[in-house]
Amino acid sequence: MNNTAITAMRILGVEAITKAKSGHPGIVLGAAPILHTLVTKHLNVNPNDDKWFDRDRFILSAGHGSALLYSAYHLMGFDISIDDLKNFRQTHSKTPGHPEVNWVSGVDATTGPLGQGITMGVGMAVAEEFLASKFNTKNLDVVNHYTYVICGDGDLQEGVCQEAMSFAGHQKLGKLIVLYDSNDVQLDGFVNMANTENVKAKYESMNWNYILVKDGNNIEAIDKAIIEAKSCKDKPSIIEVKTVIGFGAPGSGTSAIHGKPLNAEQLQEVKKFYNWNEEAFTAPQAVYDLYKEAVNNLGVKKENEWNKKLEQLKVENLDLYNEFVKAMNNEFDFGSVSTYKAGESVSTRVAGGKAVTEMSNNCPYMIGGSADLTCSTMIKGNDGNFEPTNRQGRNINFGVREFAMGAIANGMNLHGGVKSFTGAFFVFSDYMKPAMRLAAIMKVPTVYAFSHDTIAVGEDGPTHQPVEQLLGLRAVPNLLTFRPADANETVYAYQYAFNAKYPSAVLMTRQNLPVLENTSYDGVTKGAYVISEAKGSVDGILLATGSEVSLAIEAQKELANEGINVRVVSMPSTELFDMQPKEYKEAVLPKGVFTLAIEMGSTLGWYKYADEVMGIDKFGISSPLKEVVSLYGFNVKNVIETYKNSQK
């Protein structure tokens, strides 16, 4: 019966691809026995309660194999019908080209950009260890699940994956199990055209438990390997399963079958190979029964037991129970945060670091850290380092692995029960951008903190001085960027970001800034507001962000001495400002009033809001902070001249 079930999974998958004329049949035919073994023997999920908190997490890191996933999920009873399979990759279907979390039932992470699926899996395993240590009692394990990943050769070649696997081995994430669909083929040809590593030696050197399954069609061997992986408590496991890409199809074992749908004739050949005589898009009832029984014996049963444990916890420790329920619902209370008095001088990285620490004091589910820059970014988690010997530590030393850090934090937030954040220099947001984009697609509210936000980095020079990063991030849909003007705007930005439903990037200065009058939470969260009104009628507007707001206010004073009355607007978030009603926007930036935007970064985006722009469209230079900033024109004299020249 297992063989029939696997064939059903294979055929439904490739039928969907052939009908869509789009998709990747190779992995469907090659890796179905892996997924079949996982879901019938090990994976604890409940199709009727697909967000059950203690389910095993499962990520198809090779997201192009979506048809395999949808086929399996259909057979298991998730909310994917035969019609959904027929609508594979069609507009608004439940079966999009790559698996999408919060859209497709049972999908725990959006995958497709290679390497990130496995990395988010690492994050989920971190969250599980942390929460288990927090909520499990001597006799009740309310957090106790595995994280399974299926990945391919492409995933393992990606740097982000190598960063994450090094981290996972170091962290001894024993409940992370990676099933490596090792078929010796990638898009352009055989893997050995690009990669000839010794897989076993490599991952063992990185503190992983390596297991080989020589025949990917041998489900007993796969089962045995997973059992062995589960028994290895102090290392993550990678099970290399040797498979044949496109098994049973013309061109199997070659790259020809990787990403090209079978035509009708080839589909018939496949059906013949598997001796499959069912009508198109059907499977025998016995197959459905098999999966139903498996799911009942695994996830459904385990969830029932878990519900009892939860009841027991309620009886034994009501406080812990209540805390756990709140964590499961991601009900985080970050409490209040200290603010600063106008006139103080504080770098916003210091203010940001303090804000994150205070919020972490208030909210025990905040956990994060930096890519080996905590001493500089000031962004740190509480309660010591998260380590194999201290799973309640909330500071994560990610190592110099920015991209993995971003994706691991995303995985932690996808897991739920925790609120994860990251820290880095702003220029290295470039290294992390693909993870930030994926968070934005998924609407996973990771908070990415960045210090050293402009050329004011100073001596480190152009490689460390951001110029274009801010515009780049502002253009990412669903991602909020904040560039606060002072310590208080920084506090407000973090308060908003940690409570937001979207991911956020919060930028901080290396250098001290004056704490300003008139900042407000309301102003920051509306994206822009009048921070210093013109005396009398408004002759013009200086529109600034971050460290340039205090510069604008200085210029405003000097201009006033000359009888020129300008308004200063602080715009910490262009995205939030764009979301305001027209009336508010026009009140802050009235049409017909000359506006000069001032920001130490790319000018290109500012013409939407301003008539003229003082910005930076070239790279910085190595030079002490005050010199480089002034050299690039960001001094009071130049603001005044630029303003006055524009009026001629």
Added chain:
Amino acid sequence: MNNTAITAMRILGVEAITKAKSGHPGIVLGAAPILHTLVTKHLNVNPNDDKWFDRDRFILSAGHGSALLYSAYHLMGFDISIDDLKNFRQTHSKTPGHPEVNWVSGVDATTGPLGQGITMGVGMAVAEEFLASKFNTKNLDVVNHYTYVICGDGDLQEGVCQEAMSFAGHQKLGKLIVLYDSNDVQLDGFVNMANTENVKAKYESMNWNYILVKDGNNIEAIDKAIIEAKSCKDKPSIIEVKTVIGFGAPGSGTSAIHGKPLNAEQLQEVKKFYNWNEEAFTAPQAVYDLYKEAVNNLGVKKENEWNKKLEQLKVENLDLYNEFVKAMNNEFDFGSVSTYKAGESVSTRVAGGKAVTEMSNNCPYMIGGSADLTCSTMIKGNDGNFEPTNRQGRNINFGVREFAMGAIANGMNLHGGVKSFTGAFFVFSDYMKPAMRLAAIMKVPTVYAFSHDTIAVGEDGPTHQPVEQLLGLRAVPNLLTFRPADANETVYAYQYAFNAKYPSAVLMTRQNLPVLENTSYDGVTKGAYVISEAKGSVDGILLATGSEVSLAIEAQKELANEGINVRVVSMPSTELFDMQPKEYKEAVLPKGVFTLAIEMGSTLGWYKYADEVMGIDKFGISSPLKEVVSLYGFNVKNVIETYKNSQK
């Protein structure tokens, strides 16, 4: 005398840092014996001819150790004076915060962003192998040098470095030698807080030759290790040198010494430790003599021999000699490229692929490939695959390693003698961006080709559909982006890009596009031009790029039927347009004429050129190409409506 020389290198380095009150003393004191051994025993460079083509390449991948490099280069006789050391990290000094190529004599690559230095080194080793196989004759090896890299723990933790090392091992780059300054410390603390790999086993599994030097102060052992590395012909070598960070300073062996300048008192302690009694910023003449002798015995002597070989080559094979001279001068002739007839229907990826192939036919120094997407991007090098057994193959299978691909290509172009290019899906430019930025900082003219340039990717869905990438790249200083409207604009874009002094990104469609009338090389290279003039007076302008230009022309026709006369402007490169004289810009986009920009990407950047924008500020969806494009408003009807509504 060696000890005195090493001490001089150490002290001058930390004196520069202390004076600048900025820099990283830890690596200077810890790694000086490594650099000393390299430059006195092995490195073939000539301070008086620092661009000598067959010099050994040297990259300080741990670029924050710049003071060490400058100190050594000063002593060796490169164009760095004591005054330059005194001006370390000051405005416009020859000794910037991180080593900068083409600014600091002897620097072969700009470093600082970790992981990329070593990766560019891999690219240099590729270029050396390729050119050696092309130009060396039986008895004359005119290309025969090593590439040396000094890296630290941070470098090795970066994913890009792991991608590159996997590639280098696979490619058997035996003349690449990495000296790993292994001091067990990184910025936030001990390395074992973040990383506990078995270094030897890891790199051996990746086909590297691993050598351990237990005592980083033992220069005989370091020398022996380098000799051993050179003797290993079929593997790159990594020499792990155990050092003590900040050796001799208070706080040595800890992260306290990593990035904090010594104060005056600490500096005195260091001098005492080394028994150093010279005046500040001086070194004994004997030290200078030692380095001078070493340089004369190594690089200067080798260059003299090489000059003789070159003369010999001229005698023996004038054609080859002439070719070699042209290659060394980067005099590439890409010849002419076929164009297309208006009315044909061609995807610009096909046109781009053909253009690159034709140019490669004309220019035998073009070498590049893709990150396992050649079948889709159509970007491929000629003459088969570059492999250990075919060093003249010009197609590189980079594997699914986008970031490393970008940085390797940069390294190849930095080496010179070759013209390297890359291929990927446009959405994965995110993975490569840090390498593209570094190319832009260095003005290394790598050509980055990208297909699948918009949501018109279709079924693959939001993870594969670029939206904000184009704006992000346009904002990178010194980087040219091209979004050609049809096959001919694509040809022109590649012609310009391959001849440019800056790096370029060229975007291509997955889908077919009509070949248009009136495209021109002149128009493309001016950034924007009138591709279809209004009949009669210009009522308004449709400003479009890429696949939206043909859409605009269709809309123009329909509007004309209603008596509305609009001009259509194609703007393949906003950057090149910005460089045109004011008159040209105003002739193409006259002030006061209503302009609607149309581009399937972020709107934010278009307000600089247009009054209104049709763009995309949200993520795409999985859907067949025609459906998704129309659903997002990019159809003739919607263009016409948007235009007409804007006039109300």
